[in-house]
Amino acid sequence: MHQKETDPRKRTAILAAASALLVALSLGVGAVAADETLNGPACVESECGNTCQNWVYATRRHTAKYLRESVALAEGFVADPFCIAVPGVGGMGIHYPNFDRMSDLEVDARFPELLLYAERPDGGRYLVAVEYFAPVLSDGQPWFGSATEPPPTVDNPPPVLFGRTFDGPMPGHAPGMPWHYDLHAWIWKENPAGLFAQFNPRVQCR
Numbered sequence: 620m621h622q623k624e625t626d627p628r629k630r631t632a633i634l635a636a637a638s639a640l641l642v643a644l645s646l647g648v649g650a651v652a653a654d655e656t657l658n659g660p661a662c663v664e665s666e667c668g669n670t671c672q673n674w675v676y677a678t679r680r681h682t683a684k685y686l687r688e689s690v691a692l693a694e695g696f697v698a699d700p701f702c703i704a705v706p707g708v709g710g711m712g713i714h715y716p717n718f719d720r721m722s723d724l725e726v727d728a729r730f731p732e733l734l735l736y737a738e739r740p741d742g743g744r745y746l747v748a749v750e751y752f753a754p755v756l757s758d759g760q761p762w763f764g765s766a767t768e769p770p771p772t773v774d775n776p777p778p779v780l781f782g783r784t785f786d787g788p789m790p791g792h793a794p795g796m797p798w799h800y801d802l803h804a805w806i807w808k809e810n811p812a813g814l815f816a817q818f819n820p821r822v823q824c825r
Contacts, residue, residue: 667814671781674728675814678749679806681729686746686807691734695719702738702824703792709812710822711803712737712747726751726778728804737808738825747808747822753778753800755788761797766790770798778802783815 667675685691692698696715704710715734726732731749738744754761757770764770770788777785777800787800803817810819 667781671783674781675804675806678728678731678804682731682734682746682749682806685734688736688744688746691715691746696734698736699793704822704824705818709818709820710737710824711735711818712822712824713744714750716752721752721754724753724756724775724778726753726780728780731804735803737822740825745807747819748803748805748810749807750804751778751780751785751802753785755798755800757798763791763795763797780804781815786817 685696692715694717696717699714699716702710702713704712712735715736717732717734720730720732728751732752733750734746735748735750736744737747753775755770756762756774757772759774762770769790773788777787779785780802781804783802785800785802788798789801790798803815805814805816805819808819808821810816810821812818812820
């Protein structure tokens, strides 16, 4: 359930891209809190069959330690200063990227590149989802064009996890982020919009 890219030239280029994105984010430390809002299995969609559900449960086992935000920070995840939400659609929450994991094209369901946390009324944060990320390469390099400047060529196809093809290619969401593919999995908070939807109407930014 993973894809591996070992080309050193591509790895160096992606490391540079991750370093650029790090400049756009700042380190934040919130209160330690566990999600208490998960009611029953999150994987309830007909599109997620037995194999998919097995991977969802495996991913939960591997990411349960991140219910404590302090563990995520200690393992190299970095808190984005912004909470992402769209009125009338829902929220993504606060992104916590791990730049080491974003530095190559490998994707593994058990080791997400980003974690998503939601905010509690008291200011604490709790884990709601994981996100997988793969940069779009054009001529062997991550493509940093704007939303109106798509890559002239795309070297790498979208990855697949949980039997689901990643969304994209899409432009970066912040300065320093390249065009990319991504996939959200709401394995720690049920999402009425769907297990793999981008936004969750039950997540809000305060």
